[in-house]
Amino acid sequence: MSTQRPKVAMIAAGVTQWGARQATYRDLASEAGKNAFDSNPNLTPKDVDGIIASSVYPERSAYQGKVAPLLAETLGIRPRMFERVENQCGSGTAAIRTAQWAILAGAADVVAVVGVEKMLLPNPGEVFTNALAGLDRDWEGALGVTPPGAFALAAKAHMQKYGTTEEQLAMVSVKNHAHSMKNPYAHFHKGPDLDAVMNSRPIATPFKLFDCAPNTDGAAVVILANEDRAKELSDNPVWMLGSGQGFDAYTMANMSRDWSYWPAIEQAGRGAYESAGLSPSDVDLLETHDCFTISEILQYEGLGFCERGEGGHFVESGGSDYGGKVVVNPRGGLLACGHPIGATGVAQAHEMFVQLREEADERQVDGAQVGMSLTMSNIGSEAHCVLWGTDEVAAA
Amino acid sequence: MSTQRPKVAMIAAGVTQWGARQATYRDLASEAGKNAFDSNPNLTPKDVDGIIASSVYPERSAYQGKVAPLLAETLGIRPRMFERVENQCGSGTAAIRTAQWAILAGAADVVAVVGVEKMLLPNPGEVFTNALAGLDRDWEGALGVTPPGAFALAAKAHMQKYGTTEEQLAMVSVKNHAHSMKNPYAHFHKGPDLDAVMNSRPIATPFKLFDCAPNTDGAAVVILANEDRAKELSDNPVWMLGSGQGFDAYTMANMSRDWSYWPAIEQAGRGAYESAGLSPSDVDLLETHDCFTISEILQYEGLGFCERGEGGHFVESGGSDYGGKVVVNPRGGLLACGHPIGATGVAQAHEMFVQLREEADERQVDGAQVGMSLTMSNIGSEAHCVLWGTDEVAAA
Numbered sequence: 001m002s003t004q005r006p007k008v009a010m011i012a013a014g015v016t017q018w019g020a021r022q023a024t025y026r027d028l029a030s031e032a033g034k035n036a037f038d039s040n041p042n043l044t045p046k047d048v049d050g051i052i053a054s055s056v057y058p059e060r061s062a063y064q065g066k067v068a069p070l071l072a073e074t075l076g077i078r079p080r081m082f083e084r085v086e087n088q089c090g091s092g093t094a095a096i097r098t099a100q101w102a103i104l105a106g107a108a109d110v111v112a113v114v115g116v117e118k119m120l121l122p123n124p125g126e127v128f129t130n131a132l133a134g135l136d137r138d139w140e141g142a143l144g145v146t147p148p149g150a151f152a153l154a155a156k157a158h159m160q161k162y163g164t165t166e167e168q169l170a171m172v173s174v175k176n177h178a179h180s181m182k183n184p185y186a187h188f189h190k191g192p193d194l195d196a197v198m199n200s201r202p203i204a205t206p207f208k209l210f211d212c213a214p215n216t217d218g219a220a221v222v223i224l225a226n227e228d229r230a231k232e233l234s235d236n237p238v239w240m241l242g243s244g245q246g247f248d249a250y251t252m253a254n255m256s257r258d259w260s261y262w263p264a265i266e267q268a269g270r271g272a273y274e275s276a277g278l279s280p281s282d283v284d285l286l287e288t289h290d291c292f293t294i295s296e297i298l299q300y301e302g303l304g305f306c307e308r309g310e311g312g313h314f315v316e317s318g319g320s321d322y323g324g325k326v327v328v329n330p331r332g333g334l335l336a337c338g339h340p341i342g343a344t345g346v347a348q349a350h351e352m353f354v355q356l357r358e359e360a361d362e363r364q365v366d367g368a369q370v371g372m373s374l375t376m377s378n379i380g381s382e383a384h385c386v387l388w389g390t391d392e393v394a395a396a
Numbered sequence: 397m398s399t400q401r402p403k404v405a406m407i408a409a410g411v412t413q414w415g416a417r418q419a420t421y422r423d424l425a426s427e428a429g430k431n432a433f434d435s436n437p438n439l440t441p442k443d444v445d446g447i448i449a450s451s452v453y454p455e456r457s458a459y460q461g462k463v464a465p466l467l468a469e470t471l472g473i474r475p476r477m478f479e480r481v482e483n484q485c486g487s488g489t490a491a492i493r494t495a496q497w498a499i500l501a502g503a504a505d506v507v508a509v510v511g512v513e514k515m516l517l518p519n520p521g522e523v524f525t526n527a528l529a530g531l532d533r534d535w536e537g538a539l540g541v542t543p544p545g546a547f548a549l550a551a552k553a554h555m556q557k558y559g560t561t562e563e564q565l566a567m568v569s570v571k572n573h574a575h576s577m578k579n580p581y582a583h584f585h586k587g588p589d590l591d592a593v594m595n596s597r598p599i600a601t602p603f604k605l606f607d608c609a610p611n612t613d614g615a616a617v618v619i620l621a622n623e624d625r626a627k628e629l630s631d632n633p634v635w636m637l638g639s640g641q642g643f644d645a646y647t648m649a650n651m652s653r654d655w656s657y658w659p660a661i662e663q664a665g666r667g668a669y670e671s672a673g674l675s676p677s678d679v680d681l682l683e684t685h686d687c688f689t690i691s692e693i694l695q696y697e698g699l700g701f702c703e704r705g706e707g708g709h710f711v712e713s714g715g716s717d718y719g720g721k722v723v724v725n726p727r728g729g730l731l732a733c734g735h736p737i738g739a740t741g742v743a744q745a746h747e748m749f750v751q752l753r754e755e756a757d758e759r760q761v762d763g764a765q766v767g768m769s770l771t772m773s774n775i776g777s778e779a780h781c782v783l784w785g786t787d788e789v790a791a792a
């Protein structure tokens with residue numbers, strides 16, 4: 001199935017309870033780290049010789065930099081390879097790719113990828129200021145562009161061009177909130193119905209409150225290994241079959257002229273499909289970046305699960321839910337789990353770990369063999385994508 | 397000479413004027429980028445398919461995150477691989493290592509490593525707060541540990557254990573400030589003599605003002621390529637012969653009990669020597685991390701240029717100057733060039749580029765064939781090291 005035997009596997013994974021947490025960076029990382037080590041009794045911190053930290057603005061929210069050494073010490077790891085990476089909301093998946101490079105280059109054999117973010121601060125104004133660091137400061141953030149406003153432009157463009165409706169947007173939220181009811185680690189267990197989403201507080205037309213992912217504190221840890229170590233340390237590894245990144249532009253003014261089309265998603269997905277030798281029809285579950293409802297719709301299209309413009313119909317027809325073409329965001333997505341920005345991509349990988357090992361309990365995607373995870377930032381400014389597979393798929 | 401033919405080369409390099417700059421992140425990066433592209437007329441931004449950004453706290457000093465996409469757009473690069481890395485003051489060299497992994501893993505063929513930092517802000521209190529993000533927030537920074545105080549503890553320990561003198565510390569500063577007189581890009585061209593250093597304003601015993609690197613704005617860009625592209629795009633590439641990282645601990649309380657010995661430096665150096673198949677006697681020039689004068693002395697020892705405890709004598713005897721065993725910090729080091737923390741390691745690589753191509757004009761190290769660069773953070777908490785060589789050495 002794949003073009004070559006994959007060389008990097010995931011052998012452990014853990015997440016914290018996500019939500020409004022009275023916890024430091026250290027607290028969150030150690031909670032997720034403990035859960036990751038608990039997921040694999042063969043593995044101890046001594047086996048880990050590398051660490052990639054994914055954290056977006058600890059300097060702002062915790063007055064703390066140099067987080068890779070901090071997290072290494074917290075987890076009891078003495079690394080010969082360590083790095084902290086940041087690619088705004090896309091960081092978690094980018095961190096997993098960085099760990100993949102380090103392993104392929106021989107810089108480390110077993111690497112912990114630690115995503116952690118403190119989002120909720122006593123002063124809400126500071127939360128807002130921090131979020132703006134993800135937009136262009138000189139030309140956009142300083143002039144009043146905010147994430148809800150930016151994504152609303154994309155939603156309006158898609159509605160205008162393809163007839164996508166506010167109800168279809170809301171269906172993404174209903175689906176993902178329904179999924180999170182079966183995920184004890186999610187921030188929210190509210191399960192709003194379509195009326196509740198449609199009647200929630202207006203944020204930025206066409207978005208209501210439930211169209212938007214919340215600010216959330218949380219952490220996630222996954223542990224990757226090269227082929228030899230993966231086989232030694234795990235009976236049931238989950239393999240990285242391929243990965244890719246996509247770039248459109250930084251400044252919104254320089255992006256693709258049509259905001260209803262995000263070429264960076266396509267590029268990232270293509271990189272993953274081509275390096276894995278797979279196509280969308282092989283994918284059983286997708287963890288994707290539903291920071292706003294429109295994002296998930298554009299990702300169905302960009303990743304090839306439906307035609308361009310068909311994303312609204314795809315969710316409405318059940319194509320992205322259990323029993324459909326691909327189960328999207330079974331853990332509840334950013335909308336219901338929350339979005340501690342550096343941790344999100346790592347938590348998506350955790351979901352791959354439990355789903356592809358059939359350990360996802362009530363939210364198990366039946367017979368899941370191949371999964372895809374994707375995170376990105378701004379309205380498709382850039383994206384990072386990984387394809388994951390079971391041992392059986394990897395051996396094929 | 398090396399254990400295997402190196403696979404990654406540096407094919408272009410540029411720096412900005414360093415100092416107190418009235419310039420944005422974009423301004424600094426584009427100035428360094430232009431200089432890098434000007435260094436290689438065969439190369440255009442279209443040839444570059446990856447970017448690694450090294451920047452430590454743009455979120456604090458410029459309210460700006462997601463700097464890899466920002467810098468890609470600024471330099472006219474459309475990357476298929478991009479990442480921003482942070483390892484506090486060690487970031488620049490860590491970024492070069494990350495680019496090396498990405499190239500070896502096939503994620504990109506030609507990678508721009510862009511280091512940029514704005515340090516000087518209108519409010520000096522904010523500069524101070526930002527610097528503290530490099531220390532442990534929960535247990536150290538919040539309780540009053542500052543960089544000068546921390547490094548002074550190491551200096552006092554070395555003085556007590558080995559009889560190192562304040563004059564020997566000062567000689568590091570005199571040497572590096574003398575070197576910067578021949579580097580037009582350096583922040584300072586003051587050339588203080590021993591008396592001037594010894595009589596400068598007290599900072600933290602035993603440090604005076606000239607024992608400390610200043611806060612500086614600046615940027616540096618180097619462009620790395622895989623073997624095939626390097627040969628296509630450059631007649632005179634500089635090769636990465638080896639690299640390594642070293643880790644001691646995050647919290648000072650957990651570091652090596654003897655603060656006059658920094659094992660992370662040794663580990664990083666050993667990684668570089670072993671992967672290159674070289675030893676200290678092969679090294680003609682060393683760009684190292686003289687954030688405070690004691691740091692350079694401990695790096696002579698940790699990297700094997702003199703015995704442990706002998707660092708003070710080594711500088712006093714001229715061992716680290718032109719005509720000595722190894723020329724250390726020919727561009728002027730952090731003490732005289734300044735230390736825009738994310739850019740420093742990248743600027744050290746730029747010095748390797750000009751020295752190993754015999755383009756360093758008045759500060760040329762005669763017959764330089766092999767160079768080493770190292771950056772680190774706190775008092776040897778962690779370190780990153782690269783060995784560089786001429787085409788001739790790489791082919792041997």
